[in-house]
Amino acid sequence: MQIDTKIRHVTRSGANLFLELGFPAREASHLASAMRARIEQIQQHRDTQPLPPAATLTASRRAIR
Numbered sequence: 001m002q003i004d005t006k007i008r009h010v011t012r013s014g015a016n017l018f019l020e021l022g023f024p025a026r027e028a029s030h031l032a033s034a035m036r037a038r039i040e041q042i043q044q045h046r047d048t049q050p051l052p053p054a055a056t057l058t059a060s061r062r063a064i065r
Contacts, residue, residue, distance in 0.1 A: 011020055018028035018035075 009020075011017055016028050016032045018031040019025060021028075023031060
């Protein structure tokens with residue numbers, strides 16, 4: 001059995017992924033805004049919290065960042 005790995009579509013940077021997935025424009029806009037807010041929240045939290053020891057994650061500290 002062969003796994004299909006053909007790329008059929010690439011979403012350009014800055015595009016509304018939810019709009020491309022077929023959500024109505026208003027809902028796609030709301031979902032994209034909520035997603036950006038959540039990503040920003042996670043990034044802010046990550047920047048204020050120390051990273052766990054690399055040994056715990058079995059990865060180098062450089063790979064974690």
